[in-house]
Ligand SMILES: CCCNc1ncnc2c1ncn2[C@@H]1O[C@H](/C=C/CNC(=O)c2cc(-c3ccc(F)cc3)cc(O)c2O)[C@@H](O)[C@H]1O
């Protein structure tokens with residue numbers, strides 16, 4: 260039977276990346292996506308912006324919406340201090356299965372909790388079921404029309420505190436117009452756009468960083 264692109268991406272990681280070395284896993288995936296098959300990872304250019312936001316936030320609790328193959332999961336987890344943890348939500352079981360193997364190959368599995376399911380169902384369970392109080396950083400990279408409803412849901416569930424950071428991928432391409440309008444006009448957020456390019460291309464894209472003001 261035909262393999263899927265995520266399976267081929269995992270194969271490249273297991274063949275070429277150094278086990279236990281997150282940077283090697285990231286480099287291998289970027290090389291695979293540039294030289295073999297494009298895939299919707301945040302990529303190396305936007306990934307550097309992600310890295311700088313993670314390091315300056317120095318978060319204890321991070322939420323990622325949309326794991327896919329685990330590229331940004333590994334990127335974020337590799338920058339977290341020892342006690343910090345990253346919860347990543349993925350509702351496609353095939354992608355979750357691939358991501359778990361990428362995360363383990365990178366050796367960051369102790370900092371990551373990959374939860375299979377839809378964000379809309381899981382966000383309301385974060386406090387009771389996952390022992391989360393609030394998130395210091397949320398990385399949004401799932402279906403683009405779900406950024407806004409899930410942000411409102413996180414507000415309603417009391418998962419954001421004064422100073423919590425939302426970092427959203429793809430606010431230009433494919434675009435998240437309703438989300439952008441909300442975070443840029445709401446008095447509850449201070450937003451900043453980081454201009455970049457769509458992963459592995461010259462097309463414009465960018466990340467929007469929004470600080471929750473409480
Ligand atoms: C109920 C749905 C909402 N809740 C959800 N809860 C948990 N996981 C969810 C999810 N939605 C989607 N997912 C998962 O996130 C991932 C989806 C990501 C969607 N991303 C994109 O569409 C995307 C698309 C592009 C793109 C850009 C240009 C182009 F020509 C083609 C594609 C670039 C990107 O960087 C992207 O992130 C999948 O793994 C999916 O299974």
Ligand SMILES: [Mg+2]
Pocket residue numbers: 299300301400428429
């Ligand atoms: Mg993306």
